[in-house]
Amino acid sequence: MPPPRTVLVLQHVEVEKPGLILDALDGSGLDVDVRNVLDVPGASADDLPAVGDLAGLVVMGGPMNADDLTGHPALKLERDLLVDAVRAGVPTLGVCLGAQLLARALGLTVRTGAELGHGSEIGWSPLRDVDRDDPVLGPLADAPAVLHWHGDRIVPGPGAQVLARTDTTECQAFRAGTAAWGLQFHLEVTPALLDDWLAEQSFADEATEALGPDALKRLRTDARAAAPALRPLADRSLAQLRSLFLARAGL
Numbered sequence: 684m685p686p687p688r689t690v691l692v693l694q695h696v697e698v699e700k701p702g703l704i705l706d707a708l709d710g711s712g713l714d715v716d717v718r719n720v721l722d723v724p725g726a727s728a729d730d731l732p733a734v735g736d737l738a739g740l741v742v743m744g745g746p747m748n749a750d751d752l753t754g755h756p757a758l759k760l761e762r763d764l765l766v767d768a769v770r771a772g773v774p775t776l777g778v779c780l781g782a783q784l785l786a787r788a789l790g791l792t793v794r795t796g797a798e799l800g801h802g803s804e805i806g807w808s809p810l811r812d813v814d815r816d817d818p819v820l821g822p823l824a825d826a827p828a829v830l831h832w833h834g835d836r837i838v839p840g841p842g843a844q845v846l847a848r849t850d851t852t853e854c855q856a857f858r859a860g861t862a863a864w865g866l867q868f869h870l871e872v873t874p875a876l877l878d879d880w881l882a883e884q885s886f887a888d889e890a891t892e893a894l895g896p897d898a899l900k901r902l903r904t905d906a907r908a909a910a911p912a913l914r915p916l917a918d919r920s921l922a923q924l925r926s927l928f929l930a931r932a933g934l
Contacts, residue, residue: 686933687738691731692717693761695745695780698883702871703914704741704776707921712934713738721745726757734767739774739928742781744869746885748835749783749793762788768863774927775863776819779833782857782865789859792838801851803834805893807905810847810855810868819864820846820856822919828909830869830877831855837867862927870917874906 690713692701701717708715720726734740742761752759765788768775777785783793796802808831813824823829837854839845843865846856855867872880880886881899890898 686931687736688712688932688934689714689716689732689737690739690741690928691737692741692743693781694719694743695721695747698879698886699744699779700871700876700879701741701743702873702876703917704778704871704921704924707918707925708928711925711929713928713932720757720760721747721755723757726760728760728763730757731760731764734764734771734773737768737773738932739924740764740768740776742775742777742784743871744779744781744832747780748795749780749787758784765863769859772860772862774924774931776924777863777865778871779867779869782867783835783837785859785863785865786837786843786854786857789840789842791840791843793835794838796834796836796851799836801836803889803893804831804849804851805833805890805898806831806902807909808849810849812848813856814844814846817846817858818923819858819920822916823847823870825912826909826916827912828905829913830872830906831867832869833867837865864924870920872906873914874903874910877902877906 720730723730747755762784765785807828809828813820815821815824836852839854843857843859845854848855857865
């Protein structure tokens with residue numbers, strides 16, 4: 684049987700697209716399968732491939748709470764898939780909600796910002812205490828800023844090595860084993876993709892509530908200021924993930 688060549692990308696809302704992650708896979712020879720099982724009525728495990736059929740797994744962000752399995756029961760399917768992926772050594776990336784789902788799959792706790800005495804963390808700012816030796820996070824130690832957009836936080840615990848933090852988020856990134864990463868921030872977002880986010884009323888309202896009446900202008904300005912230095916570092920980071928996908932696919 685030939686090695687698996689499919690990278691599964693799970694989205695939760697249409698606008699939170701893989702962005703730079705998808706760009707990193709362009710021309711790789713890998714098959715990219717982007718799907719949203721939250722939109723599948725009565726979704727079951729049969730609506731997701733087995734990890735043995737995957738060269739890689741990427742789980743994107745969304746406004747849901749990682750523990751809202753009643754409101755979004757398909758999140759349980761994603762968490763189960765993440766458990767299997769980590770056990771099988773499938774290269775895996777979780778972004779924001781995806782990172783929180785990965786954390787829950789590892790048995791870690793995800794708490795609301797209010798429980799921890801923090802508001803939403805929205806805006807462009809640098810990471811702190813980045814593990815420069817990590818192949819995925821290391822390049823981002825020199826990033827001028829990355830986009831943060833979350834309220835819930837991952838509580839560090841056994842089984843996950845914290846790789847970066849910010850002042851209000853103790854775990855901005857973590858690694859589980861040798862092939863699974865969770866990023867609380869949005870490395871995938873370009874200025875153009877951010878414009879798409881801000882065109883959505885719910886995103887615009889959330890940003891304005893967190894940052895004030897000039898939120899949209901500030902976010903756009905900061906995105907364009909960070910992009911020239913951030914893009915090559917993001918490309919280096921995502922190239923490491925791509926290399927793991929390719930190795931599992933035998934390409």
